[in-house]
Amino acid sequence: MTPSEDDWASLLAAAQGAREQAYAPYSRYRVGAAVLDEAGRVHAGCNVENAAYPEGLCAEAGAIAQLVMAGGRRIVAAVVVGEGAEPITPCGGCRQKLREFADGGLPVRSADVLGWRGEHTLGELLPASFGPAHLTPRGDDYAD
Template sequence: MSRDLFEAARAAMAKSHSPYSRFPVGAALRTEDGSIYAGANIEVASYPEGWCAETTALGHYVMGGGGRITEIAVVAEKMARITPCGGCRQRLAEFAAADTKLHLCDDTGIVETVTMGEMLPLGFSRETLK
């Protein structure tokens, strides 16, 4: 079942706009109803004002109505076992539970699966701000 999520992330990576770093990244997330939302990194000349693949995927997810995220896949063309950056870990944690599966991929498939809690053990939460 996770192969299709990887394929969505890889297809998104192919649409990356990364003329400055030349480091395409794709991300995809699945909600419990089976919906998949994908995104690629998008760079602009006013670095660092671009956005990451995970951020793009989250934008599609929010605009698509959201839902409980059950798994996430991240892939980079030039790096095996890519992980979300620190900012994206926090962004993902805003919408995903600590037990949400995070698939770290290379260009051929899933290399390792961890949880969001393992990726960001002490992240901020909504409860922190109340």
């Protein structure tokens, strides 16, 4: 499934709305994220900080949890929204979390409250990544 411009608009609106709900009393850096699943459903999340840093939750992790709760198993597009001089991209841990449900071709767009700031593929953000296929035995020649 290739995301349409309507899908991208829905993802942007969901991520911007999620960002407004972020709980970021320590960093004051609010983040929203949204992912599109294989059925065309949008799932959003926001960052939730914790006084016992780094026990907080990233926005992408929240969106992925919503995807799984809804029965989704594949991410076909992702958006991350934050404010700053540089366009926001997922942190290293979230890049790996996205990789669990997508391959290197996943389009990941960055935005702020005014609109789009950039686009990468997951492969550009996480080259030579480790994914679910690495845990699949190769067949007869597989040895413990």
